Amino acid sequence: MSRLWRRHGSWLAPTLFILPGILLFGVVIIFASLQTIWVSFHEWDGVGAMVWVGLDNYRQLIDDPQFFVSLKNNVIWLVMFMAAPPLGLALALMLNQPIAGMRIVKSLFFIPLVLASVTVGVVFTWVYDPTFGLLALIFNAFGATAPALLSDETFVTVAVVIAALWPQVAFCLVLFLAGLNNLNEELIGAGRVDGARGFAMLWNVILPQLREVSFIALAVTVIGALRSFDMVAVMTSGGPFGSSTVLAYQMYEQSIFSYRFGYGAAIATVLFVIMAGFIVWYLRTLLKVEEGNA
Amino acid sequence: MYPRPIPPTAPLRRGVYIGLVSLVLLLWLLPLFTVMVTSLRSFEEVMAGNYWGWPKSFNLIENYTAVFTQTAMARYFVNSLVITLPSVVGVLVLSTLTGYVLSRHRFPGANLVFALFVGGNFLPAQIMMIPVRDLMVALGLYDTYAALIVFHVAFQTGFATLFMRNFIAALPDELFQAARSEGASPGQTLVHVVLPLVRPALAALAILTFTFVWNDYFWAIVLTQSDAVKPVTAGLSNLRGEYVSAWNLVSAATVIVAVPPVLMFFLMQRHFIAGLTVGAVKG
Amino acid sequence: MASVELQNIEKHYAGYHALRDINLTIEDGEFAVMVGPSGCGKSTLLKTIAGLESISSGRLLIKNRDVTKEEPGDRGIAMVFQSYALYPHMTVAENMGFGLRMAKRPRAEIEAAVARAAAILRLEEQLDKRPRQLSGGQRQRVAIGRAITRSPDVFLFDEPLSNLDAALRTQMRVELSTLHARLGSTMIYVTHDQVEAMTMASRIVVLNKGRIEQVGAPLELYNNPVNLFVAGFLGAPRMNFVDGTVRTADGRGAVVECEGGMSIPFGQLEGRVQVGEHVTVGIRPEKLTLEDIRSSVTFPAEVRLVEHLGRETILYADAGSLTTSNSDSGTGAFTVQIGDVTPFRPGAPVVIGFEPRDTYLFGADGRTVSAPKPVARL
Numbered sequence: 001m002s003r004l005w006r007r008h009g010s011w012l013a014p015t016l017f018i019l020p021g022i023l024l025f026g027v028v029i030i031f032a033s034l035q036t037i038w039v040s041f042h043e044w045d046g047v048g049a050m051v052w053v054g055l056d057n058y059r060q061l062i063d064d065p066q067f068f069v070s071l072k073n074n075v076i077w078l079v080m081f082m083a084a085p086p087l088g089l090a091l092a093l094m095l096n097q098p099i100a101g102m103r104i105v106k107s108l109f110f111i112p113l114v115l116a117s118v119t120v121g122v123v124f125t126w127v128y129d130p131t132f133g134l135l136a137l138i139f140n141a142f143g144a145t146a147p148a149l150l151s152d153e154t155f156v157t158v159a160v161v162i163a164a165l166w167p168q169v170a171f172c173l174v175l176f177l178a179g180l181n182n183l184n185e186e187l188i189g190a191g192r193v194d195g196a197r198g199f200a201m202l203w204n205v206i207l208p209q210l211r212e213v214s215f216i217a218l219a220v221t222v223i224g225a226l227r228s229f230d231m232v233a234v235m236t237s238g239g240p241f242g243s244s245t246v247l248a249y250q251m252y253e254q255s256i257f258s259y260r261f262g263y264g265a266a267i268a269t270v271l272f273v274i275m276a277g278f279i280v281w282y283l284r285t286l287l288k289v290e291e292g293n294a
Numbered sequence: 295m296y297p298r299p300i301p302p303t304a305p306l307r308r309g310v311y312i313g314l315v316s317l318v319l320l321l322w323l324l325p326l327f328t329v330m331v332t333s334l335r336s337f338e339e340v341m342a343g344n345y346w347g348w349p350k351s352f353n354l355i356e357n358y359t360a361v362f363t364q365t366a367m368a369r370y371f372v373n374s375l376v377i378t379l380p381s382v383v384g385v386l387v388l389s390t391l392t393g394y395v396l397s398r399h400r401f402p403g404a405n406l407v408f409a410l411f412v413g414g415n416f417l418p419a420q421i422m423m424i425p426v427r428d429l430m431v432a433l434g435l436y437d438t439y440a441a442l443i444v445f446h447v448a449f450q451t452g453f454a455t456l457f458m459r460n461f462i463a464a465l466p467d468e469l470f471q472a473a474r475s476e477g478a479s480p481g482q483t484l485v486h487v488v489l490p491l492v493r494p495a496l497a498a499l500a501i502l503t504f505t506f507v508w509n510d511y512f513w514a515i516v517l518t519q520s521d522a523v524k525p526v527t528a529g530l531s532n533l534r535g536e537y538v539s540a541w542n543l544v545s546a547a548t549v550i551v552a553v554p555p556v557l558m559f560f561l562m563q564r565h566f567i568a569g570l571t572v573g574a575v576k577g
Numbered sequence: 578m579a580s581v582e583l584q585n586i587e588k589h590y591a592g593y594h595a596l597r598d599i600n601l602t603i604e605d606g607e608f609a610v611m612v613g614p615s616g617c618g619k620s621t622l623l624k625t626i627a628g629l630e631s632i633s634s635g636r637l638l639i640k641n642r643d644v645t646k647e648e649p650g651d652r653g654i655a656m657v658f659q660s661y662a663l664y665p666h667m668t669v670a671e672n673m674g675f676g677l678r679m680a681k682r683p684r685a686e687i688e689a690a691v692a693r694a695a696a697i698l699r700l701e702e703q704l705d706k707r708p709r710q711l712s713g714g715q716r717q718r719v720a721i722g723r724a725i726t727r728s729p730d731v732f733l734f735d736e737p738l739s740n741l742d743a744a745l746r747t748q749m750r751v752e753l754s755t756l757h758a759r760l761g762s763t764m765i766y767v768t769h770d771q772v773e774a775m776t777m778a779s780r781i782v783v784l785n786k787g788r789i790e791q792v793g794a795p796l797e798l799y800n801n802p803v804n805l806f807v808a809g810f811l812g813a814p815r816m817n818f819v820d821g822t823v824r825t826a827d828g829r830g831a832v833v834e835c836e837g838g839m840s841i842p843f844g845q846l847e848g849r850v851q852v853g854e855h856v857t858v859g860i861r862p863e864k865l866t867l868e869d870i871r872s873s874v875t876f877p878a879e880v881r882l883v884e885h886l887g888r889e890t891i892l893y894a895d896a897g898s899l900t901t902s903n904s905d906s907g908t909g910a911f912t913v914q915i916g917d918v919t920p921f922r923p924g925a926p927v928v929i930g931f932e933p934r935d936t937y938l939f940g941a942d943g944r945t946v947s948a949p950k951p952v953a954r955l
Contacts, residue, residue, distance in 0.1 A: 017484070020388055020391065021388040022392070025414060026410075028422070032429065036423075091318075094315065095315065096296070098299050105319060112322075114559045118509075118511045118527040118528075122329075122548050123329050123548065132343055184662065186660050189624075189627070189649075193654065193655060197648065208664065227418050233531075275421075279416050
């Protein structure tokens with residue numbers, strides 16, 4: 001045993017080290033994800049046998065108005081979430097002052113980030129409550145009646161996204177504050193000697209240094225928007241009348257409540273294709289950056 | 295530093311600045327404050343519609359005791375701990391091993407394995423929901439702690455591997471060459487060289503993983519059903535349906551769910567921020 | 578005409594007195610080098626001139642204009658940074674033209690200024706490249722080019738050569754001196770390297786602990802340092818310092834006795850030292866002799882280490898209880914610099930000698946009491 005170990009230890013040990021991680025991640029995450037694509041070609045109630053139906057589920061998707069509602073809502077999420085990086089940057093610029101006590105203030109600004117999305121959902125359901133919520137308070141102050149945002153088919157998604165932006169802006173704030181901390185002092189000095197100030201300084205000297213951080217903030221924001229599920233589930237359950245569903249929620253609903261696992265898998269696959277496109281772009285850019293640094 | 299620091303010699307500008315920041319902070323956390331204040335109000339006050347005035351009485355102890363005794367919150371809380379803590383340990387162990395091998399050993403397919411770990415970490419949860427649920431049912435783990443623990447360890451290992459690989463890759467090469475020249479095996483190198491040096495990374499990773507797992511909602515509702523295993527997130531969602539009008543209790547429960555991650559964050563803030571930014575920035 | 582005038586400048590950081598009562602006038606066209614050990618305040622002083630650091634009190638004039646409260650971009654200065662601080666996302670041409678762009682000058686003027694600077698620094702081929710595609714020496718030139726493009730009243734250099742290797746450093750030293758001769762502009766240069774200071778400066782400013790110790794031409798400072806600090810800082814290898822006590826001091830002269838009973842006679846010191854005062858005797862390594870029977874004062878020593886530099890040889894030798902502070906060897910051994918390449922071996926006994934007229938004498942408070950008279954050598 002010991003001789004065997006000595007002879008093969010150089011590759012055997014690393015193999016044994018990495019194997020549990022690869023197996024677990026490979027089976028539970030990667031293989032399961034691929035399996036979903038397989039399931040999407042079947043009709044299945046989750047209990048009985050799977051029946052091969054080919055592309056039937058996808059054909060149904062194209063005729064399903066609810067699917068397009070979800071898709072449209074995902075686009076709304078994506079577009080509105082794009083506000084998170086600039087807002088995070090604005091907050092970071094505001095908070096980046098070396099004054100006693102600012103550390104605590106910054107941490108307080110980070111709080112939404114560590115809250116569970118369920119917590120954020122519950123808090124904002126409360127804010128939006130048309131009789132006693134924060135919104136009602138503001139409307140009443142102007143003598144108006146607050147709209148019931150979460151039961152309004154037109155505004156419900158916007159309202160949910162605003163709630164979801166709260167932690168997302170905090171996330172971007174953390175990233176940009178870290179970025180501002182790593183600025184090259186001499187470069188800023190050079191900019192000042194060259195007469196750059198205010199917006200010219202931000203645009204020509206600061207933002208180029210924050211390129212990497214901005215890229216990451218953008219990436220986590222896109223992924224966050226596409227993944228959105230918790231807030232919809234907690235705040236509206238997709239309602240009213242399915243007007244606030246997103247792909248992730250519709251998939252869950254179809255599978256768990258309607259026992260249409262094949263159809264749910266098809267929706268998941270569409271979401272996956274959208275996400276995969278983005279991930280491929282992200283990883284390629286990332287590898288290019290790593291090569292550039294090497 | 296950018297923007298330019300406001301000099302201590304300009305007390306007026308400083309004052310205006312501090313006032314402005316305080317105002318923004320107040321607005322930023324207003325939703326949370328109101329929930330916290332509501333969790334102190336009495337039931338009568340809530341029924342009477344006093345949500346914004348100064349609380350007539352402070353029912354801190356009454357409300358929070360009620361949450362723990364009248365609802366299943368205590369059970370959920372214990373469940374969350376039983377699920378989260380082993381998950382964190384599992385993730386730390388697995389990702390140290392994978393991160394070490396991926397950063398210090400070249401082998402065919404290493405890049406592919408790494409790309410899968412990173413890419414898989416970005417997958418939407420729904421894409422793996424059906425097979426994972428099916429797998430847990432088949433293994434007899436559905437609606438047990440183990441189902442959530444196994445899943446969380448598997449999923450978080452993706453991000454954690456990226457994190458550990460980057461951290462170990464940043465350690466000086468000479469250290470590993472020295473260990474090899476002294477005849478240390480890969481296992482000995484791991485124990486005597488890597489482990490002592492990655493402690494800060496492990497601390498950061500532990501808090502991040504704790505927060506991620508504690509805050510999970512999707513898998514909680516997909517893989518559990520009964521109150522006996524349900525974690526706080528799913529529990530809070532249930533509670534909200536059951537106690538529709540008792541907003542003071544729902545608020546108290548909301549605060550209880552939020553306390554562990556917020557506490558963790560404040561206790562180990564530096565690690566948390568470093569972890570999040572290193573994980574993101576270097577990744 | 579005075580180009581830069583510093584008047585009573587003080588700088589306090591949080592509880593730290595970084596600059597103390599700095600008064601200095603730098604004339605038009607001067608190449609002033611600020612030198613001192615790390616932490617002496619030289620970089621801080623340069624940054625206050627640039628306007629990158631505020632000053633706590635005092636006044637700063639550039640071209641007779643009070644710029645104390647002005648922004649760096651409005652002071653008529655240009656700066657070359659230690660890390661070069663080139664904008665990584667801009668091409669070489671964009672880097673060099675950025676200052677003029679910020680000043681909203683017409684494009685044709687910017688292009689002409691960049692072309693002129695590029696020609697001076699032989700950067701014509703690199704104009705479209707980005708900084709990371711350049712070598713260290715080229716980046717250095719771009720940083721200088723960026724300064725030239727702005728045609729400033731004053732050039733500021735913050736240890737610009739410290740990131741270059743030794744060969745390139747010597748080359749850039751020559752180039753900078755040539756550039757100064759060609760442009761005739763006022764230049765203020767900060768370094769911790771006294772060789773750079775000695776070779777490039779028209780005037781050296783020696784700083785220590787936030788204070789100016791001495792200002793003067795390189796040789797003036799070398800030959801007539803005002804105190805122990807300046808004497809010890811300038812010159813390579815460094816001056817040997819030996820502790821001693823004044824035994825007699827009267828109208829005929831003074832005698833200092835060192836450890837080991839060695840006595841050194843000095844001329845008339847006119848009450849500048851007291852009998853019994855603890856003083857320091859300084860002698861430069863090139864003024865020590867080896868095995869030279871003509872030397873008036875000698876003491877025995879043992880060779881510890883020999884460095885052959887080709888044209889000259891540097892020996893470190895222990896002389897028992899007679900030790901030197903400020904030694905390059907850091908062990909109390911004497912540093913001897915001799916011209917010939919005699920094969921001394923470590924461990925060999927030698928006799929070190931010197932002439933009392935070549936020695937410096939520093940009082941208990943560090944001020945120079947006696948310095949060698951300049952002698953015209955044939």
